Amino acid sequence: MLPAEFTRPEVSRVLIEGLRRRTREQALEASRAQGKGRRVLVIGLDCAEPSLVFEQWRQELPNLSRLMANGLYGRLRSTEPPITVPAWSCMMTSKDPGQLGIYGFRNRADYSYDKLTIANSRAITVDTVWDILSREGKRVILLGVPQTYPPKPVNGYVITDFLTPSTQSQYTYPAELRQEIERWVGEFMLDVPDFRTEDKDRLLRDIYEMTRQRFEVARHLMTEKPWDFFMMVDMGIDRIHHGFWKYMDKTHPKYEPGNKYENAIRDYYRFVDEQIGKLLELVDDRTVVIVVSDHGAMKMDGGICINEWLIKEGYLTLKRYPDKPARLQDLEIDWSRTMAWGEGGYYGRLFLNVRGREPQGIIDPAQYEAVRDELIAKLEAITDPDGRPIGTIVLKPEKIYKETRNIPPDLIVYFGGLLWRSVGTVGLGTVHTFENDTGPDDANHAPYGMAIFYDPRQSLGRQVQDGWQILDIAPTILTAMGLAVPADMEGKPILIG
Secondary structure, eight states, X not given: OOOGGXXXXXXXXXXXXXXXXXXXXXXXXXXXXXXXXXXXXXEEETTOOHIIIIIITGGGOHHHHHHHHHSEEEEEEOOSSXXXXXXXXXXXXXXXHHHHTOOSXXXXXXXXXXXXXXXOGGGOOSOOHHHHHHHTTOOEEEESOTTOOSOOOOSEEEEOOTTSOOTTSOOEXXXXXXXXXXXXHSSOOSSOTTOSOSOHHHHHHHHHHHHHHHHHHHHHHHHHSOOSEEEEEEOHHHHHHHHHHHHHXXXXXXXXXXXXXXXXXXXXXXXXXXXXXXXXXXXXXXXXXXXXXSOEEEEOOEEEEHHXXXXXXXXXXXXXXXXXXXXXXXXXXXGGGOOEEEEXXXXXXXXXXXXXXXXXXXXXXXGHHHHHHHHHHHHHTOBOTXXXXXXXXXXXXXXXXXXXXXXXXXXXXXXXXGTEEEEOOBOSSOSEESSOTTSOOOEEEESEEEEEEEOTTOOOOEEEEXXXXXXXXHHHHHHHTTOOOOTTOOSOOOOOO
């Protein structure tokens, strides 16, 4: 019998937590031992939506369904914000966007008003999974993984991602791999050109061609090159969501019953599943398979013109309001009368003009928090054109990240909980818009992506409810290959066994 002091609730809780920790450590050690000599294949599907794969179309996706039936699967919480850059890099470093100092595709280079940089591979200054594996002598192959351009040396092969300027750039490592790719498939498609278009027939053809080509290159690489870790990312699902969501989703404000593209997204998911099936034919029982997306997708109800709203509320002053829609950076701003300005995109980034920080700052640093809190209250009160609340969420970066390297936005804004996008253009004369300023776009990013883990040596077959984080994937890969997880990784390995 335990002494009386051990029966107190707080002591019991400590004992139970200690037991759980030891059990997990033992399971982790067992997983690492099982991972010796194993390989990992990661199939990345940018923007793949869990509700479509797990529920709506599961019976029409035989290969993904088989992986689910014998593996573990569940929703995967993405980064804040849930966007491609930086989500894939966070996934492969197990660091949050603040730790990486990457808050979107474009980031402020300094506290001037107009200097932005594109977050490519040079922006990643910490170890990725493939850096660690390369040092351990593991052979790696990367195909289309975001933020791998320009390519860095690895112990293996790299084909860079959709941020590569063109195939005239050096898009492979080693350089001579390029000739092999062109011999296999001709001109390599880094991305679908101009995916925000009204020419839907052309867009559909290009998406299919890009995906067909990417999986064909993957099959060549998997069979003709040695590898222990193979990771590919296909951008097709992201592009078809943005281009065709309104044709499928009956709740979308622009949905039209009986339209010719009603099944375009479903048919494409079936095509991707077929391509995945062909890859799975190439792996043996040494290979753990992970299918993962960086975020999900949902309809887009409209846009909130962030700079128009700031002008209307008196936070942003232009020297002359434009006669036609224009980018804010092309207009003259009266910085002596401007407190804040914003960027467009799937989420809003809002910057403050702070005295002593920005060149012509006017906000007293002592009032910084008060101004932010005032803006949060007003932004969260924005309604739709009929006066109904839309549920905007505003985040302070230092509250959601472990640290904030480089220059974060002062506020991160999810208009309507991401059902509305941020529109940066000025000159529309309205706060609300139902047309996207960068071209037709029907979908926004949802905060949950998906993950499926399949180990051919184990039959698991169960869905895991919410709890997986995108930062858990890198530790999971290392554990599955029998390697220790670096202490500075933020995520925890998902125990597949």
